[in-house]
Amino acid sequence: MPRLPLRTAARTAIAVAAVATLGATLAACSSSSSTPASTTAAVTTLNYQTSWIPLVQFGGSYVAEKEGYYAANKVKVNILPGGPDVDGMAALEAGKADIAVSNPDVVARANAQAGGNLVIVAAGFQKSPLAIMSLSTNPINTPADMKGKKIGVPTGDAATNDAFTKLNGISSSDYTSVPVSFDVAPTLSGDVAGQYVFATEQPIAVEAAGKTPTTMLLADHGMNEYAQVYVVTKDTLAKKRAAIEGFLKGEIKGWQNYVADPTEAVALTVNDYGKSGGLTIKEQTRQAQLQMPIIVTDTTKAHGLLWMSAEDIDANIATIKALGVTADKSLFDTSLLEDIYQGASSLK
């Protein structure tokens, strides 16, 4: 299964290293807490609303907390689990969360209702993993392959589907769309020919069922959008700017660790944060691998993880406009990232 099988010895070494680091961190914590604090700034507590139940999708954040990357930047982060019915934007507006992750078009739509109060400060996934998945026996490789077929569209993605098909010259009479949920039973059972999925997640289920999935990324056909962007309200940014910056530093360190080797992130997800979710190392390792190319791109290699380049922001705005939502550059604020990296391409 894994493309890069780690030798047992190597894995053990990593585990030992992880435990040692953890031990050192704990020792550091306990020693610093026993001596009177000499630093002036106090620790700020932030609530971070994730969008789904614990998965390696948030692996970098788990590493950041466990390795003390947040603490080193004087923030204590409550990582709140999400789920299918969590509305992160509402949680921000209601003050239940300081930071939430979402997709740029969702943020833009919420802004249309919230008077432009929300702002994106970093981009976790440089490329949206949203894709149409079909079976290799009846594949959908290009938008034209959708013609004459039944496509499963989760209700939340209906607008995206409309824009995607319009962008690619497919009219609504060329195919049939029906609602589906986040399981791939409709495709496996032949109820639909293809359905909207996250290319990083559901194809694993199809592989496990012994079939070969074909995934067509929307990003490869004109729908250029970030995913899992970090969102805050403008009030929070004004009042807790230092803390938000500290949070992002911790995140970047956590994701750098993940990119170097996702083993620790996977282990933390399966055995700690998501231990009651019945996850497996095998599935989460696969998901971690599938996520890698959307976290690490040429842009992040040049400017650092979570970076938002001017060209990518323009592409995002164009996509959001194609969805019929108004948006401009004020939706994105790159100043925190600029302050953090200071022109470097990684955080020490």
Added chain:
Amino acid sequence: MTAIATARASARRSSGRRAASRWGLTAGASILLLILWEVLADAWLSRLGVLASPSAIVRSLVQTPELYAGAVAATGWVAVRGWFFGNLAAIVAGIVFVQVRAIEQLFLRLALTLFCLPLVAVMPLLQLTFDPDTAKVALAAMSVFFTTLVSTMLGLRAAEGGPLTMVRAWGGGTGASLRVVRLPSGIPAMITGLQIGAAAAVLGAVFGEFIGSETGLGVLLINGLQMLNLGRVWSVAVLATLMAAVPYALFGLVRRVVSPWSSSISTAAPLGSTRPRPLPARIGIALAWVLGSLLVILAAWWAYLIVFSLSPFVGKSPLTVFQYLVTDPAAAANREVLQKALGVTLVHAGVGYLAGLACGIIAAVVFALVPVIEIVLTPLTIALRSVPIIVLTPVLILVFGRGLGGVVAITTIVTFFPTLANVSTGLSRVPADALMLMRSYDSSTLSTLARVQLPYALPAIFASARIAAPSAVLAATLTEWLATGDGLGNIIVVSRSYSNYTQLWAAAAILTAVSLLFYSLVSAAERAVLTRFEPSQLG
């Protein structure tokens, strides 16, 4: 008297003998069903990714018992608290409503409104209103409240006229009537409410985890669905069913223990009701109550927004909704979208309502006539009610399609269970001397059913028809969200993903208004029929 006693004793003896062979039959039929399930799943449905075989479920349960135990404990604790508080509130409210008619007139519609609110609309509100644990308990409590309220009122009003007249003749007031007559005779129906509530509380607790959780059956369900781990998904379904079925069976036993005294009370004509007022006055009074309770609902809506100081991003006031629908420049366009969707939803709800009600009543009658069928199928009916609909949907779509067939199937599953439970209780609450009379005339089973049992069960049938009305509307929106992708159910989900909370509140308000109207129509029909057959239920 001795003849009756002998008849009862011999009936009890022969029922003991019958019980043994009945259990044999039940076991046999259950094993057959299991084998059928295994064969169907192995040969066909597992490969399509919609249904796990019993052996796959057992394997999954045995492989990771501690995982499931932890999830059951987490979800169970939420369900138990939600069940307790929801039922407590419902029983107290039921007693107050029956004792003080004015309060019922003003607040019953508010209770109904809470029941009618679509889950998709309620979830983000709960998430923002309470801490995560309280939000889940509140959702479970809301899921059980209304059905128990209706059952409680049904039970309290089932008190026979004779004993009530007696209490009054001895100088007892409404308090004494409640203590001595209404509460004892209402207990069976209340217990039915508690029984139905078990399944609803478990479902509420599972869905509560969809607003963010690290542990519980809902979390296992989400991961299982996403990875299409069918063994996991259906193990969760089986566990949810067991969590609903165990209390269902336990309270069934409790009811059987308390029933003999309440069902053997002899019946007598109730105290003559007060002279009816002229028709225009009656209509005027009814309208005044409707208007009053509408004011109560609007006041509660506003109070909720203020008390919990809900962010205006999510919380929309009645005024905002009014502007959106009436005075806004775009109001006409807004209305048109919602009207079109409402038309679709009404068809779905209407068809589903009739199907669900018919299925429930027919099942209850068949169960009453052929007890073996009841024993064999009761676990299946509880399963259908307690398995999260999101798990069943792929199977249902595969079998019934995404058209009206699928709509009918899903709506029926959501609505028929309370009908079955209430009507079954109603059929079994026939006074012993009425049955004895029919037996002494050598009446056939069918004739006893038509002449005695069904008329006695009429209040239960109508109570079910009332509960089923808003349930059918809710179920129709659920179907629209999961299978058909149109109607108001779709609008609500879409407006949530667009953060268009004004449209969401407007759609929810329209749905609720339709449910209230639907409920009132059934109530009016009920009053017309019960005036003739069962005046005590009219309060």
